[in-house]
Amino acid sequence: MNLPILNTLASLVQDQKVAVPSDPTAEGTYWFPVQASTLAEKSDWTFYYIYWVSAFFTALIVAAMVFMAIRYRYRKGVWEGEASPGHSWTLEITWSIIPFLLTIVMWWSGFKSYMYSDTVPPDAYTIQVTAQQWSWEFEYPNGAKTYKELHLPVDTDVTFVMKSKDVIHGFWIPAFRVKKDVVPGRYTKTWAHPTMEGQYTLFCTEYCGTNHSQMMVQVTVEDQDSFDKWVAAQADPSAGLTDVEYGKQIWSQQCIACHSNDGSVVIGPSWKGTWGTEREFEDGSSAIMDENYILNSIVDPNSQLVKGYPPAMPPYKDLSQDQVDGLIAYIKSLGN
Amino acid sequence: MDTHHNDHGSDHGDGSNYLNATSGIWSWMFTIDHKRIGVMYTFGTIGAMMLGGLFALLVRLNLWVPDGVFDNNTYNQFFTLHGAVMVFLFVIPGIPGALGNFVLPLMLGAKDVAFPKINLLSLWLWAIGALFFVAVLVTGGIDTGWTFYTPYSVTNDSSMVFAVLGAFILGFSSIFTGLNFIVTVHRMRPKGMGWFNMPLFVWGIYSTAVIQVLATPVLGITLLMLAVEKMAGLGIFDPSLGGDAVLFQHFFWFYSHPAVYIMILPAMAIISELMATFSRKKVFGYTLVAYSSIAIAAFGFLVWGHHMFTSGQSAWAGLVFSTLTFSISIPSAIKVFNWLSTMYKGSVRLDTPMWYALAFLWMFTIGGLTGMFLGTMGTDVHLHDTYFVVSHFHYVMVGSIMFAFFGGLHYWWPKMFGKMYNEFMGKLGAVLIFLGFNVTFFPQFVMGSRGMPRRYANYLPEFQELHQVSTVGAFILGIGVAVGVWTLFSSIFLGKKAPDNPWGGTSMEWETATPPIEHNFHDTPSVKPVYDFSPLVYNEATGNWDRIAEESGDNHG
Numbered sequence: 066m067n068l069p070i071l072n073t074l075a076s077l078v079q080d081q082k083v084a085v086p087s088d089p090t091a092e093g094t095y096w097f098p099v100q101a102s103t104l105a106e107k108s109d110w111t112f113y114y115i116y117w118v119s120a121f122f123t124a125l126i127v128a129a130m131v132f133m134a135i136r137y138r139y140r141k142g143v144w145e146g147e148a149s150p151g152h153s154w155t156l157e158i159t160w161s162i163i164p165f166l167l168t169i170v171m172w173w174s175g176f177k178s179y180m181y182s183d184t185v186p187p188d189a190y191t192i193q194v195t196a197q198q199w200s201w202e203f204e205y206p207n208g209a210k211t212y213k214e215l216h217l218p219v220d221t222d223v224t225f226v227m228k229s230k231d232v233i234h235g236f237w238i239p240a241f242r243v244k245k246d247v248v249p250g251r252y253t254k255t256w257a258h259p260t261m262e263g264q265y266t267l268f269c270t271e272y273c274g275t276n277h278s279q280m281m282v283q284v285t286v287e288d289q290d291s292f293d294k295w296v297a298a299q300a301d302p303s304a305g306l307t308d309v310e311y312g313k314q315i316w317s318q319q320c321i322a323c324h325s326n327d328g329s330v331v332i333g334p335s336w337k338g339t340w341g342t343e344r345e346f347e348d349g350s351s352a353i354m355d356e357n358y359i360l361n362s363i364v365d366p367n368s369q370l371v372k373g374y375p376p377a378m379p380p381y382k383d384l385s386q387d388q389v390d391g392l393i394a395y396i397k398s399l400g401n
Numbered sequence: 402m403d404t405h406h407n408d409h410g411s412d413h414g415d416g417s418n419y420l421n422a423t424s425g426i427w428s429w430m431f432t433i434d435h436k437r438i439g440v441m442y443t444f445g446t447i448g449a450m451m452l453g454g455l456f457a458l459l460v461r462l463n464l465w466v467p468d469g470v471f472d473n474n475t476y477n478q479f480f481t482l483h484g485a486v487m488v489f490l491f492v493i494p495g496i497p498g499a500l501g502n503f504v505l506p507l508m509l510g511a512k513d514v515a516f517p518k519i520n521l522l523s524l525w526l527w528a529i530g531a532l533f534f535v536a537v538l539v540t541g542g543i544d545t546g547w548t549f550y551t552p553y554s555v556t557n558d559s560s561m562v563f564a565v566l567g568a569f570i571l572g573f574s575s576i577f578t579g580l581n582f583i584v585t586v587h588r589m590r591p592k593g594m595g596w597f598n599m600p601l602f603v604w605g606i607y608s609t610a611v612i613q614v615l616a617t618p619v620l621g622i623t624l625l626m627l628a629v630e631k632m633a634g635l636g637i638f639d640p641s642l643g644g645d646a647v648l649f650q651h652f653f654w655f656y657s658h659p660a661v662y663i664m665i666l667p668a669m670a671i672i673s674e675l676m677a678t679f680s681r682k683k684v685f686g687y688t689l690v691a692y693s694s695i696a697i698a699a700f701g702f703l704v705w706g707h708h709m710f711t712s713g714q715s716a717w718a719g720l721v722f723s724t725l726t727f728s729i730s731i732p733s734a735i736k737v738f739n740w741l742s743t744m745y746k747g748s749v750r751l752d753t754p755m756w757y758a759l760a761f762l763w764m765f766t767i768g769g770l771t772g773m774f775l776g777t778m779g780t781d782v783h784l785h786d787t788y789f790v791v792s793h794f795h796y797v798m799v800g801s802i803m804f805a806f807f808g809g810l811h812y813w814w815p816k817m818f819g820k821m822y823n824e825f826m827g828k829l830g831a832v833l834i835f836l837g838f839n840v841t842f843f844p845q846f847v848m849g850s851r852g853m854p855r856r857y858a859n860y861l862p863e864f865q866e867l868h869q870v871s872t873v874g875a876f877i878l879g880i881g882v883a884v885g886v887w888t889l890f891s892s893i894f895l896g897k898k899a900p901d902n903p904w905g906g907t908s909m910e911w912e913t914a915t916p917p918i919e920h921n922f923h924d925t926p927s928v929k930p931v932y933d934f935s936p937l938v939y940n941e942a943t944g945n946w947d948r949i950a951e952e953s954g955d956n957h958g
Contacts, residue, residue, distance in 0.1 A: 096850045108779045112850075115777060119770035126741060126766050130759055133744040134751065137680070144905070144946075145934040146682035146747035157686055160738045161731055168727045168773065175777030176720055182782055183716045232553040233646055235711065235786055239852030242783040246712045248647060249552060250640025253713045266861070270786040270854045272546050274553055275473050278857035 101265060101286065102241035103258040107178040109242070115171050182243060185256045189222035196227065196234035196247040196269070199276035209299030212318045215267060215284045217259050218292040224256040235270030238284055246271050259286040303387050312395025315388055323378065326399055333378060334371050341401040345372045359393050418819065422919040433517035436917060438524050439503030440817060443810070445527065446499055447886060449490035450803075454879060456483035461841075461875040464868045469859045476858035477544035482537070484547030485564060489571045490531055492798055493660060496667035497578055497613075498527065500809045501606045503817060505582060507910035507917065508600050510591040510925045515584035519577050526574035533567025536560070546856060548657075549624075551638035551649040555631050562628055569624045572617045575663070579613025582606055593928035600908045600931060601677075601690055605670020608694040612659045612666075612701060620656035623649065647712050654705035662701040665797060666694055668761070668805030669736060675758035675808055676740045678906045680747030683932035686739040693732035700729040710781045719778050726776035733769050737762065752904065753827035757808030760835045764800030768793060771846065786856075789849025792842045800838055807834070807885055814889055815903050819916040820896030821944075826888040833881030840874025900945030905937045912948070 093099045096116075100106055137146070192215075193204040203211045217223050227236055227247040234247040236255065240263075245255035269280030287295070298304055303311045316326065316336075323332040344358070345351045347370045352358050361369060366378040384392075419436045429437055459479045463470045471479070506514055514520050537543055540560035545553060554561055586607045590599070626637050627649070636642025638649040677684045684690055706714060706722035740762060749755070771793040774780045784790060807830075815821050844867040849855075853864045860868065902911040910917075912926045929936075937946045 093851070096847065098852050108783055111777055112774065112780045112783075115770075115773050115780065119767075119773065122770060123763075123766050126737060127763055129741050130744070130762055133741070133747070134749050134759065137744055137747045137749050139681075139748045139750040143748040144681065144938050146680055149682075149746040151683055152686035152689065156742070157689055157735065157739075161735060164734045165731055168730060171773060171777045172723055172727050175779035175781075176723065178779030179710070179719065179782060180716060182779070232556065233550060235854075237786075237854065239783070244711050244782050244785055248640075248713055250644075250646060251713070266852070268852070268854045272477075272550070272553070272786075272856040274544070275477065277477075278473065278854075278859045281861075 098239045098265075099261065099263070100240070100242075101259055101261040101263060102238075102243065103260060104178065104182050105240070105242045105260075107181055111171060111174045111178060114174065118167050118171070182255065185224050185254050186222045189224040189256055190218070191224045191226060194225045194227040194236060194247065195230060196236070196273075196280075197230040198232065198274050199269075199280045201267070201269075201280065201282050205296050205299065207296060207300045209296055209302075211299055213282060215282055216292055216295050217257075217284065217286050218289045219259050219262050219286050221289070222256060222258050224254060227253050227255070232273050233271045234273050234280065235268075237268045237270040238265055239268070240265040240284075244270060262286050262288065303391065308391050308394035309398045311387070312391035312393070312398075315384075315391055316395055319381075320392075333374055336396050337399045338401055340397045340399065344369070346370055347372055354396075356393050359396060360389055363389060363392070417918065418914060418916040419919045420818070420916055431521070433513070433521050434919065435502050435506050435513050435517065435520060436817075436921075438520055439499055439501075441524055442494065442498035442502055442527070443500075443817070445524075445531070446491050446495040449486055449531065450495075450882075451886070453483055453487035453491055454882060456480075456486065458875060458879055459483075461872040463858065464860070465872050467860050467862045467865055471858075473858040474544060477856070478542040480856060481543050481546050482534075485537075485543075485568070486534060487798070488547055488660075489568050490527075490534065492664045492802055493575060494527055494571070494578070495806055496671065496802070496809065497575075497582070497606060497609055497663075498523070500671065500806075500813060501578070501582060501609075501667060504813055504910055505585065505603060505606055506589070507913065507921055508603055508908045509585070509589055509594070510909045510922060510928075511585065511589040512920050512922070514581045515588055516581050520581050523574045523577040523581070526570050526577070530567045530571035530574060533563050533570065536563045537567065548653060549627060549649075550653075551627065551630075551644070552640060552646050554627065555639045562631060565624045565628050565631075569621050569628075572621045572624075575613045576617045579610035579617070582610035583614065586610075591925050591928050597688060597691065598928065598931045599691075601673035601684055601687065601694075602670040602908070604691045604694050605666050605673065608698040609663055609666040609670075612663050612698050616656050616659035616663070616702065619652060620660075623652040623656065626652075647709070647714070650709055650712060651705065654708045655702075658705040658708065659698075659701045661794075661797070662697055664802050666697060668802040669694065671805045671809040671812070672740060672758050672761050674906070674908070675754050675812060676743045677932050678812075678904050679750045679752065679755035679758065680744045681750070681905065681934045682743055682747040683934075684739060685742035685745070686735075687931070690736055690739050693735050696732040697729060700725060700732075704729060707776055707781070710778050711785050716778075723776055723778050727773075730769065730773060730776070737766060737769070750904075753822075753824060753831060754808045754812040754904070756828055756831040757804050757811065760831065761801055761804045761808065764796055764804060764838070768796030768801055771796060784849060786854055787849035788845040788853045788855055791855050792845035792849060795838075795842050795845075800842070804834070807831070810889060812904065812906075813910075814892070815899035816910060816915055816917070818893050818896075819899050820892045821899045821903065822888050822892035822896055826884065830881055830885030830888055833877060833884055835881075837874050837876070837878030837881045841871050841878055842874070844868075844870045844874075900943050902937070902946040902948075903944060905934065905939065905946035907932055907934060907937065911946075 097109060100109060191206060195202040200212060203215050225236065227245065229247045229249040231249060233249065235244060236247055237244040241257045241259065243255055243257045245253050247253060263286055265284040267282040267284050269277060302314065306314065325331050325335040326337055328335045328337040339354045342354050343351050344354055352369060363381050363384060365380055367376045370376055419434055429441065432438065456479050460483055463476045469476055502520065537560050540563060543561045543564050545561055549565065586603060629635050630637045630639060634642060636644040638644045638646060640646055673684050673690060703725045704722055706718055707726045710719050774784055775790060775793060811827055848864055848867045853860060899915050901915045909926050913922050936949045938949060940947050
């Protein structure tokens with residue numbers, strides 16, 4: 066479908082650049098977070114166009130209303146309005162045609178920016194996104210997986226191929242103006258071309274249950290070199306880390322939702338000060354918190370359930386030996 | 402001046418009216434009098450509004466601090482119940498049930514609606530539906546959002562079957578009301594009242610009734626499928642059972658978008674009456690306003706996909722829905738311009754109902770214009786599921802529909818109960834509601850566009866300031882509603898006796914006694930040209946607008 070007249074009309078107005086800041090150091094405007102993708106400029110233009118049209122008509126209507134309420138206010142004994150035409154085709158056609166023309170511009174420029182965001186570039190860098198209640202998983206082409214953060218290279222087309230393990234989620238990065246639902250049973254795709262290095266937030270926007278509001282992840286846009294280094298390090302997550310650091314990293318991604326490191330109880334027991342102590346179990350037996358106990362608790366958690374806690378933990382059989390070592394080292398470091 | 406009656410000679414002669422003609426609880430519960438049914442709807446829907454409002458205040462209270470005051474699950478139940486109670490128990494049935502029932506037959510000079518017993522059934526179904534929502538509360542609540550999106554609603558192990566069946570039953574209440582009004586308007590107009598001699602309130606209620614009858618069954622079928630899926634494990638919407646998650650959204654919005662017009666058309670209908678009566682002029686471009694109601698009703702069926710621009714729906718389908726959405730903005734704009742022009746060279750009286758009507762014009766303008774940001778595909782991608790959307794539909798549902806409902810209540814209240822309310826308190830309520838509403842919702846536009854998603858129990862600290870302003874506004878709004886409701890209800894006991902026609906309305910409900918007699922009219926009033934204000938003159942002594950006797954005969958015996 067090609068409507069050149071509309072295209073010209075939209076681009077005519079579009080060239081006039083309505084108050085959209087393009088300063089890269091800007092912190093966002095009154096209405097928007099910073100524009101950090103190529104889509105942002107396009108979609109914001111349409112927003113500001115509608116905004117000014119709306120502001121103008123709101124002012125016009127309210128001014129006319131106030132003026133007439135005062136000018137034609139009731140005066141004692143005036144029981145009926147003055148005679149005036151009951152309708153006027155000239156007026157009525159005018160105020161049908163003008164809104165019609167104004168809306169065509171917003172309709173068309175909105176469609177153009179929508180098509181831009183919906184047309185995924187074929188050779189873009191691809192990140193697999195998996196959503197579940199209530200976390201995100203990002204898998205990069207080199208096999209690296211991250212959970213608590215998403216890194217993107219600046220000035221590069223990035224495609225997100227998304228699926229959900231349970232209910233519908235929504236993938237939204239306001240600074241990019243990118244949003245797409247993540248639907249179980251099918252793949253959905255969206256893409257972005259980040260234009261500015263910085264830290265942004267990714268939100269879940271389709272209501273998905275109890276902790277919907279906690280499905281937020283930090284997005285870091287960085288230069289290609291830093292990104293390459295980072296993504297390589299994620300593929301070999303223990304590189305350059307001590308066992309304790311590695312263990313803490315795994316904890317912060319996969320265990321933190323139930324096990325604290327400071328003594329507070331979330332769902333399962335805290336790890337603080339447990340190393341080497343005697344643990345009492347629901348069935349009355351007990352064991353010392355050592356390497357073998359930790360290994361067993363990871364692969365078969367309910368066989369030695371600590372007294373007073375629910376059998377809520379699923380077995381984590383796909384952790385590598387390095388990862389288990391890391392967790393043991395980390396728990397050890399939390400003292401006894 | 403030559404008048405043919407005053408307000409003392411217009412009742413039955415023995416002082417009996419529809420309120421006191423019979424007494425006892427059964428005379429109300431099994432009444433088939435449209436006026437009593439309207440009064441019960443009025444009390445019921447106002448009660449539902451207060452309950453929904455209480456949940457709203459709890460929602461706003463939670464959002465005072467970024468971490469929330471309640472736990473996530475409690476908050477999620479609050480916003481779900483707020484939405485479900487407001488939409489299904491108040492906004493959809495409110496104006497047609499309360500004011501439509503009371504006023505429509507009177508406006509047509511009829512003794513009742515076409516099917517008085519079905520009318521009673523509607524009310525009963527409403528009450529049963531309301532009981533199902535009480536059952537939801539008692540059995541642990543639901544946290545799906547009022548939209549019941551699958552597959553979350555299917556995998557949800559809470560008492561959502563009650564909610565779904567409640568909404569299903571309320572749907573039938575709505576269908577029966579619509580059916581009744583369609584037949585009433587077609588068959589019971591008095592001799593001489595053609596379609597274009599009907600008050601615009603009748604046009605609006607009629608358009609609404611058409612949507613109620615045609616769209617609501619789809620909701621019924623959808624909710625039934627959802628209940629079957631949940632109880633029998635049949636795969637319709639749940640992908641893990643082989644269903645399609647997005648299919649539900651198509652079905653749901655195929656009803657729920659037209660439902661927006663089920664809500665707004667009666668509100669517009671009230672505004673047409675108020676603008677005419679208080680400007681003392683016929684509504685400018687009457688014919689176009691009448692046709693625009695029908696146009697809005699018809700287009701309303703074809704725009705549902707604009708709720709789904711980010712769902713993975715095809716871009717070309719989206720383009721069609723966007724186009725049709727804009728086509729509906731034109732008749733809405735026409736109505737606003739016509740209402741405004743009605744004031745031109747009028748004699749504008751600023752009584753309480755008119756305050757609500759003018760506030761409606763302003764709020765509906767904002768609600769309608771912000772709809773364009775969401776009907777435009779490109780901008781909707783960013784704004785979808787944010788507070789911008791929340792704010793937009795509250796400007797329509799509260800700023801427009803609730804304002805019109807209050808305007809209508811203040812307009813017809815003296816007719817319903819025979820008492821005038823305190824004018825100062827009425828205006829105070831209107832001002833507080835207007836202020837509170839805008840302080841609550843305007844910041845939400847800004848929040849949403851800046852990046853605040855909806856249905857979040859907790860949020861990033863950068864949004865706290867705007868959330869707090871919004872919460873303060875909500876409590877002002879709550880006080881305003883309390884003042885408004887108190888003003889009306891207290892008038893029943895404290896108010897001065899109301900004359901037959903305190904505002905100078907031209908339609909037939911103002912020609913009968915206040916409150917009306919049980920059978921509405923002794924003799925059907927003669928049909929006069931619609932919105933002809935010339936025979937009405939204000940009588941300082943009685944506060945009544947007397948009709949100068951141009952024709953012979955006394956309508957009130």
